[in-house]
Amino acid sequence: MSVSVFQTKEVQDLLKAASNLDAGNGNARFQQIVHRLLGDLFKAIDDLDITPDEVWAGVNYLNKLGQDGEAALLAAGLGLEKYLDIRMDAEDKAVGLDGGTPRTIEGPLYVAGAPVRDSVSRIDVNPDPDAGPLIIHGTVTGVDGKPVADAIVECWHANSKGFYSHFDPTGAQTEFNLRGAVKTGADGRYEFRTLMPVGYGCPPHGATQQLLNVLGRHGNRPAHVHFFVTSDNARKLTTQFNIEGDPLIWDDFAYATREELIPHVVEKTGGTALGLKADTYKDIEFNFTLTPLVQGKDNQIVQRLRASAAA
Ligand code: MBD
Ligand code: FE
Numbered sequence: 001m002s003v004s005v006f007q008t009k010e011v012q013d014l015l016k017a018a019s020n021l022d023a024g025n026g027n028a029r030f031q032q033i034v035h036r037l038l039g040d041l042f043k044a045i046d047d048l049d050i051t052p053d054e055v056w057a058g059v060n061y062l063n064k065l066g067q068d069g070e071a072a073l074l075a076a077g078l079g080l081e082k083y084l085d086i087r088m089d090a091e092d093k094a095v096g097l098d099g100g101t102p103r104t105i106e107g108p109l110y111v112a113g114a115p116v117r118d119s120v121s122r123i124d125v126n127p128d129p130d131a132g133p134l135i136i137h138g139t140v141t142g143v144d145g146k147p148v149a150d151a152i153v154e155c156w157h158a159n160s161k162g163f164y165s166h167f168d169p170t171g172a173q174t175e176f177n178l179r180g181a182v183k184t185g186a187d188g189r190y191e192f193r194t195l196m197p198v199g200y201g202c203p204p205h206g207a208t209q210q211l212l213n214v215l216g217r218h219g220n221r222p223a224h225v226h227f228f229v230t231s232d233n234a235r236k237l238t239t240q241f242n243i244e245g246d247p248l249i250w251d252d253f254a255y256a257t258r259e260e261l262i263p264h265v266v267e268k269t270g271g272t273a274l275g276l277k278a279d280t281y282k283d284i285e286f287n288f289t290l291t292p293l294v295q296g297k298d299n300q301i302v303q304r305l306r307a308s309a310a311a
Contacts, residue, residue, distance in 0.1 A: 002049045003046075004046055005046060006042055006043045006046040006047075011042060015035060015038055015039050015042065016035065018034075018038060019031050019032075019034040019035035019038060021035045061207065061210075061211070064207045064210070065207040065208075067207075068203070068206045068207045068208075070202075070203070070206050070207050070208045072108035072304075072305075073108050073202065073206070073208045074207065074208045074211065075108075076105060076107055076108065076253075076254040076256075077202070077208050077211075077212060077217075077219060077253050077254060079255050081105040081106070081107070081254065082105060082254070082255040082256065084105075084302075085103055085104060085105055088103060088300065089102075089103070091299070092291070095294060097291055097292075097294065099143040099289060099291065100143060100235075100237065100289050100290060100291035101229075101237055101239055101260070101287075101288050101289045101290075102239065102258050102260050102261060103237065103238055103239055103300070104238070104239050104240050104256040104257075104258055104261060105238070105240070105254060105255075105256045106226070106228075106238045106302070106304075107226065107240075107254065107256070109156065109164045109166075109167055109200075109226075109307075110156060110226065110228075110306050110307065111156070111165070111166045111175075111176070111179060111306070111307045111308060111309050112306050112307070112308035112309075113176075113308045113309050113310060113311055114154060114156075114176050114179045114180050114181045114311060115176065115180070115181065115311040116152060116181040116182070116183055117180070117181070117182050117183070118182070118183055118185065119182060119183070119184065119185050119189055119190060119191065120182065120190075120191040120192075120193070121180040121181070121182045121191070121192055121193070122180075122192075122193040122194070122275070123155065123176075123177070123178055123179060123180035123192055123193070123194045124177065124178060124193070124194045124195045125173075125174055125176065125177045125178075126159075126165075126172065126173050126174055126177045128159050128160050128195050129160075130160035130161075131159060131160035131195035131196050131197070131198075132195065132196050132278060132280075132281065132282060133193070133194075133195060133196075133271050133276035133277055133278055133281035133282070134193075134194050134195055134196045134197075134281060134282045134283075134284065135191065135192070135193055135194075135268075135274070135276075135281060135282070135283050135284070136155065136191070136192045136194065136225060136284050136286060137189070137190065137191035137192070137283075137284075137285060137286075138189070138190060138285050138286045138287040138288065139187070139188045139189050139190075139287050139288075140153065140184050140188045140189075140190060140229060140231070140287075140288045140290065141188055141287065141288070141289055141290070142234060142289070142290055142292070143289060143290075143291060143292065146188075147184070147186065147187050147188025147189075148184060148188050148231050148234065148290060149184055149185060149186045149187075149188060150183060150184060150231065150232070151183070151184045151188065151190075151229055151230065151231040151234075151288075151290070152181055152182070152183055152184075152228075152229070152230045152231070153181065153182045153183075153184065153190040153227060153228075153229050153288070154179075154180070154181045154227060154228040154229075154230075155179070155180050155181075155182075155192050155194075155225060155226065155227055156178065156179040156180075156225075156226045157178050157194070157197040157224065157225040157226060158178070158197040158198060158199070158200050158223070159172075159173060159177070159178060159195065159197065159198070160195070160196070160197075160198050161198065162197075162198045162199055162200045162201055163200075164178070164200070165177040165178055165179060166179075166307055166309060167307075169203070175309045175310075175311070176309065176311055178194060178195070178197070180192055180194075193274065193275070193276060196223070196243070196282055197223045197224065197225060197243065198223050199220055199221045199222050199223045199224070199246060199248055200220070200221045200224075201219055201220045201221075202219030202220070202253070212253065217253065218251075218253060219253050220248055220251075220252075220253055221248065221252050221253060221254055221256070222242045222243065222246035222247070222248035222249045222251075222252055222257065223242065223243035223246045224240045224241065224242045224243065224256070225240060225241055225243075226239075226240045227239050227240065227241075227288070229288045229290060231290055233292070233293065234290035234291060234292060234293065234298075235290065235291050235292070235293060235294070235298045235299065235300040236298055236300050236301055237288060237290055237291075237300070238300070238302070239261065239288075240256055240261060241261045241262065241263050241284070241286055242256075242257055242261060242262050243265060244262050244263065244264055244265045245265070249262060263284050263285060263286045264284070264285075265282050265283070265284055266282070266283045266284070266285075267280060267281075267282060267283070268280070268281055268282075268283045269281075
């Protein structure tokens with residue numbers, strides 16, 4: 001039977017007590033957020049007549065999500081991470097900041113600590129017979145078009161199975177395989193010599209895929225390469241590009257695709273002379289345009305728990 005109790009004094013008092021709102025101790029910001037989120041949940045239970053069975057299924061799902069270590073993966077799959085990008089885009093627009101390379105989500109698979117090389121880094125350490133050679137290169141500039149020296153370009157991507165080193169369930173990759181960092185010189189140029197990635201799929205028996213299955217959604221991403229680009233006098237850029245032609249480009253379970261982030265893939269020869277594993281290789285030019293600090297501050301630095309390792 002559908003009842004409506006949310007607006008009663010008893011429930012409103014319960015919400016205030018549970019979040020310890022206006023108590024004078026505890027963290028006021030945290031109390032405000034918990035009060036609101038808990039209230040939104042209580043209201044949804046009322047409005048949608050969510051049953052006790054459904055509530056307990058949800059509570060136990062949270063346990064499974066934590067056991068699987070997939071909360072950040074689910075955040076990407078439910079569009080929460082994309083939503084934060086939409087908000088940062090709107091903030092940039094509101095202060096008239098444009099002309100930079102578009103941001104897109106970081107995702108949960110970055111590992112801090114990759115060795116930094118000057119201008120060029122070869123990052124395919126482990127053999128991967130199913131992946132062909134790929135060179136990714138370009139220039140880091142400011143919105144004025146001038147090259148940025150001493151920028152750090154970090155890159156990470158999956159292997160031919162869609163697995164990332166450090167998170168690879170097969171154990172086939174050593175630390176920092178397909179992960180690297182390059183420092184630009186005066187010309188602003190960077191280059192990664194690597195292998196062509198394949199799109200990621202959520203762990204098939206994990207909590208994220210379990211939820212997506214009930215929604216009737218898949219948990220796959222098109223092939224893509226992640227970047228952080230940092231420099232002393234510009235805002236940190238978090239972005240990715242997709243590999244042109246991947247059938248999932250406009251069907252990414254994490255909603256990271258953007259029109260400006262699909263560079264052309266060009267086939268070239270001469271790889272042997274460059275030390276690549278085949279003479280014919282794929283080449284992607286991708287240039288980064290960094291945006292200036294906002295009132296002297298980098299408002300694009302996002303604090304979140306990240307894996308790290310020693311190189
Ligand atoms: C990925 O490789 C990724 O980039 C995101 C956003 C989520 C899961 C895996
Ligand atoms: Fe990824």
